[in-house]
Amino acid sequence: MGSLELSESKCNGGQEVSLLDAQLELYWNTFAVIKSMALKSALDLGIADAVHRHGGAATLAEIAGEVALHPSKIPCLRRLMRALTVSGVFAAAVKPGDGGGGEPVYELTPSSRLLVGSSNLSGIMSMILHPTLVVPFLGWVLHDWGDDDCIKILKNCKKSIPPRDKGGKVIIMDIVVGAGPSDQKHREVQALFDMYIMLVNGIERDEQEWKKVFVEAGFSGYKIMPILGFRSMIEVYP
Structure with a gap:
């Protein structure tokens, strides 16, 4: 092996170690x-x-x-x-x-x-x-569940909050397909995330699909705010 090939091999090996260290750091922070x-x-x-x-x-x-x-x-x-x-x-x-x-x-x-x-x-x-x-670290979980389970979860949330005229609301941070910037990258990420979440039988919903869940869970209204990049903040009112 020539000196140039040896140098490139050491360089690539160093990059691989750095990537593994970076991966470890990410998991350490995540967990x-x-x-x-x-x-x-x-x-x-x-x-x-x-x-x-x-x-x-x-x-x-x-x-x-x-x-x-x-x-x-x-x-x-x-x-x-x-x-x-x-x-x-x-x-x-x-x-x-x-x-x-x-x-x-x-x-x-x-x-x-x-x-x-x-x-x-x-x-x-x-x-x-x-x-x-701590439970609000849980705002991005409804996309893991089908409609029936989401309705059950939201019904339980509704029992735990005050009425709308006293400030009661549920805050959800999740994708609303079609909401937010209309550029291709945002739309593509939303669509690809929907494909990815199918691994756990989840779904990324558009506004009408979210509305159906909210209505069946007994909520009177909602407000979608696409302020989280490709995700939105959704306020749901009892």
């Missing part, structure tokens, strides 16, 4: 929301308190017993604790056992120690992660 969900689960279950009651170190079975978790859910708890351990909320050590093996013992870290005691931060963390503040 940050899962870390918050895992922390919320730990707060709801009182896992830090459970470990604290065992002197700051507890096995999976001991934690499950403290939080009154059904034995069938212990495999899920194991996976939750793994996520919380790699993110630094808890630490894990190996408890010596017969035959040289042992089960993990989960310990408090400086972060999880702030979740126990008389002046802990559990209250404010729970408030920040409360569904009232």
Whole structure:
């Protein structure tokens, strides 16, 4: 291999590594929301308190017993604790056992120690992660569902909001096919996204298709604002 070919090979290899690193960075940022969900689960279950009651170190079975978790859910708890351990909320050590093996013992870290005691931060963390503040990250989900399921979802939303004259509304961020700029790129992205979402039996709807869903869900009106690029913000009124 000549020097030029060798140089090009190293260059291409470096580009591939950079792309993989960039991909990792994107996934790391995207899945940050899962870390918050895992922390919320730990707060709801009182896992830090459970470990604290065992002197700051507890096995999976001991934690499950403290939080009154059904034995069938212990495999899920194991996976939750793994996520919380790699993110630094808890630490894990190996408890010596017969035959040289042992089960993990989960310990408090400086972060999880702030979740126990008389002046802990559990209250404010729970408030920040409360569904009232988090559930709006969910505005772009209706395109995953068929009309019947969307109607059920919206009917439940309608039950949870005040009437229209008191400011009640549901905000949806989704594609309205045909809304927004009329250039080919926007139209093409909307059409291609509709093809893509078919992978999960979803659909990107035009205005008339959205209207049908809103009416059948019992809403009295809506307003489409194509202000999110190829997506729109839709206000739906009870």
